[in-house]
Amino acid sequence: MTSHLNVSAAAVNFIIGASLLALLPTAAWAQQSPPGAMAGLGAPPDPQVAVSWDRYFDHETLGEIGRRLEEAWPDRCRSSSIGRSVEGRDLWLLTVTDFQAGEADAKPAMWIDGNIHANEVQGSEIALYTAWYLCEMADRVDWIAELLRDRTFYIVPSINPDGRDNFLLEPNTPHSPRSGLAPRDDDGDGLFDEDDFDDLNGDGHITMMRRRSSNGRWITSPEDPRIMVRAHADQPGEWELLGNEGFDNDGDGRVNEDRRGYYDPNRNWPWRWAPAYVQSGSDAFPTSLPETRAVVEFVLAHPNIAAAQTYHNTGGMILRGPGTESDSVQAADLRVMDEIGERGEMILPGYRYISIWEDLYTTWGNELDWFYAGRGIITFSNELWTSFNYFRESPENERWDRADYRFDRYLLFGEAIVPWTPVDHPQYGRIEVGGVKRQYTRAIPGFLLREEAHRNMAFTLYQAGQMPLVRVDSVEVRSLGSGVSEVRALISNRKLAPTRTEQDVVHGISPPDRIRIEGGRVIAGFRIENPLQGIAEEQEHRPERIEVERIDGMGTVAVKWLVRGSGPFTVTVESAKGGKHSLRSP
């Protein structure tokens, strides 16, 4: 594995801001507003931790920013690790909540991760931006202060840090690697990772190879000479396209066929995992990867997680499950997802709220499905960045319209594309390499990254705000004579999501919600089925702790007890995913 120092040194070349950030002492981070300025809304005017949200941070820097946040906001942010990657990198966890108000692990919590696919980097920045924004803005915005008082965020910016550093710091295409870096023998020849890409022109990018040939079927586009288009069926071409930069490193007659890694970390999860003959990249068995397993074990150990987001790119989608046709989402849960997803389409212009298998493609053993189906957690996966953003419109036939090349020409002034340059190839002879840099088409251009981060964060905060939250609304005591009191309590959940999803209830994943009474000896306890008519059903065992299956979104539950004593009585509701609340009778 790369040493700490090497990673930082490499980062200096690529991320100037990041290296500065690592060098400055904490005190120097506190910024002063220039005199005479008006702060823009939706941005902390004087952040304790200054971060440039126009770039992509390597693993070391992600961890460093997290530690800076913890130093600056010790009552709001704690940095730790939930495990280690194949190459030994920590999976950084930022726990963000109001640590002065209740225990973090007892509040309804939202899980946010990113970057499970190594090349889908910006999920990490967006996750980290969320932690940063919550910390820096809680003093300015009441709604955020309340959110942190009542909820906890478990934020793991990158759950594939090995792949992340490889993507950021090594030559790659926009699409490589998707995998982590556990060595795999992709071509079955007994050797591991022996035929990766090769950066033929040494520019730090893996682009395309072309060779001039009168027998080729490709021609230069008349619109933009950097683009290759197919020759008409009845016309000769000028170029052969030869794939991504690289040569046949192992002499088997194939090029780039056994790269570093190669598996799909988002097909390695236990729910509906399928072997490679059905789902390629699923690896040998579910949770074979240490990164997958660390997340699974963390989630199992934190039953307070009630909502989740796992960031991907690209295409502007708010994805829900299921990943496979023969699976399903419970109808009651779908209604909750629809409400949140449709709100998301408003918050995120250009994004569509859709289902994975139905509207995208079939995936077995994906992370989102395990969170929802395996653990009963309402989960979305946002596919960050969309070509809609190039010109804030949906081109009718954008693939051939090449909005990406036009955006590069008119807004990036050619920075995103490597022009065709000649090189000598050991097997193909004189060729040219050129094409899209890895920062482009999936990663977001720097000047747009912050907006994308903010809008996606806003969507997750909406979801987090709608996690269940239980309250004892009232406790009423009536004397029945003979020293016996009737105590009635009304419990509510004034949020969109129920305390337990239908998936959770049907499969008994979380315990039922429990309503306890203290202050006297309980003779009998009842769930009140119909408060208006007073129909009540007795709970014979442990009447002092009434169990209810769930409290619906925007719903209430009424209970009563016959108790020896006259009070005061304290009623407490406890819900694994809805929190805990007590109220004492007058």
Added chain:
Amino acid sequence: MAIRTLDRTLFALALFAFMASDPADATAQDPSDRLRALNRSDRVDVTSIGRSAGGADLLLATVAGPGDGGGRPAVLVLAGEQAAHAIGTDVALAAIERLSDGYGSDPEITSLLDGVTVHFIPLLSPDAERSSRQRPVHETRRNDQPRDDDRDGLVDEDGPDDLNGDGWITMMRIEDATGEYTEDEDEPGLMRIADPARGDSPSWRLLVEGRDDDGDGRFNEDPKGGVDIGANFPRRYPWFESVAGDYPLSAPEARAVAQLLADRDEIGMVVVFGTRDNLLSPWKSNPAGEPGSEGERVREPLKFALAGDAPWYAEIARRYRERTGRSESDTLGVRPEGGDPLSWAYFQMGRWAFGSSVWTPPAAERPDSTTAIPEDREAASDSASRSGSGDSRTSEASDPVAAERRRLRWIRANRPEDFLDWEPVDHPDFEDRRVEVGGFRPLTGWTPPATIRDSIVRKEVEFLIDIAMLLPRIEIVESKAESLGDDTWRVSVRIANTGYLPTRTRLADRLGRPRSVRVDLETNGQELAGGRAVRLLEALPGSGSAEELTWIVVGKGNGRVAVSAGSASAGRDRKEIQLR
């Protein structure tokens, strides 16, 4: 009590003379100690590949001829997935002993171990086995992972209790017209679900023997321990079933096995002595047609074996039944698939996988009909699992308690002490009701009679040796260089699989693991003008099936080329070819 445990102890004693003889000394029966004792042989190497949830070593015994550096094709034998199937562990231990003793004296075994290495994990769930040696005796499938089964915030707080103090945890029945059970009219003692449509009056509740220790109105709903290793593998994993754990391979025992098989390409065959079985009734291909024909992706995980593999499963099952005298009707009592290591090894890991249940209570002549599922979930799944993959062609198919009925009939005729007749007890939770305790004695369901036990174990061991010898074997049976003049040669070889089994399963062809046969042409200064230097072959059927490969080389170089062929699980061969 001592008398009741004695028969099992005697079986063990008959085979393992080094065992302590005092049945009261529970540690004397520890299979791990028996395994460690076998480590004395030069041919056996016992190592730990992990720890159980309860901290016991998960032991791997490797039996190999001299000079194996880990490169030989190998077989992995698994046993002891649940305590009641101690007979599987006995077979594994006996096989280790037979192989290590036979090396150097028995020519067949010597030749086998010079070419094939056999790995054994004789005790997949050391925790469950250890629990079963504690008093009172309880047939648990769980490892020692604490688990809050009823999600009440307390862990392992309501397990079974020995109400009548006889040292056994059996069942209890409570007289109750709101219960669901009735006693079978034909088989006294047998409880089944009443069928009011047939005029049955429900008269009993049926539960595992015990009290409501935590006062929640439920009985024995949160016993000690957690995961059934035989339900924790990923194929057809029984999600949300309490004993299955939180997710597939969550148990360290199952995970260690999965990692071992994922890491060891040389293991081409897995043999399981356990509660599942595909030798009495082999896996078949899909009668509705093969999914995913040529090159096409299979759209759903397979439920049937591939048509290219099924004939081998059928033939080996036929040989097994012939050798052991067992029949397809013995599948009654076999536990169905679901989280099991046997079907996982083929359907998800691509290995040849064979499973023997060793012994199940044999059929009586008299078929019958009728029912028992206790309201306790774990006992229910035990019961359901034992009624298993009953053959729908038999008349037992309509009988929901067919397996229990057969077992009880066999017990009445052969080993009456294995069913404890219902006897009244005082139960603190049912003070005014009649409560009786009784039922099948724990740990006896897979235990053959003492008189035939040795011969059963011996047959299973011999069968294991038989199929280990059926592994594929790659040989270059013919090689030549034909001169085309002008320093040009056509090099050709015929590569044959002289073993019985194909070089890998057809499923492995689609999975890509274990690796296929790789053929290399090694040139020495010649130019390769035709053919590929490296080729990977799809599964090559056994019994001498061959493939011919040719190359064109130009230039004499040092006057020879070489061809090597093979895979980790099918062996390797190499031939030098003179260019003349």
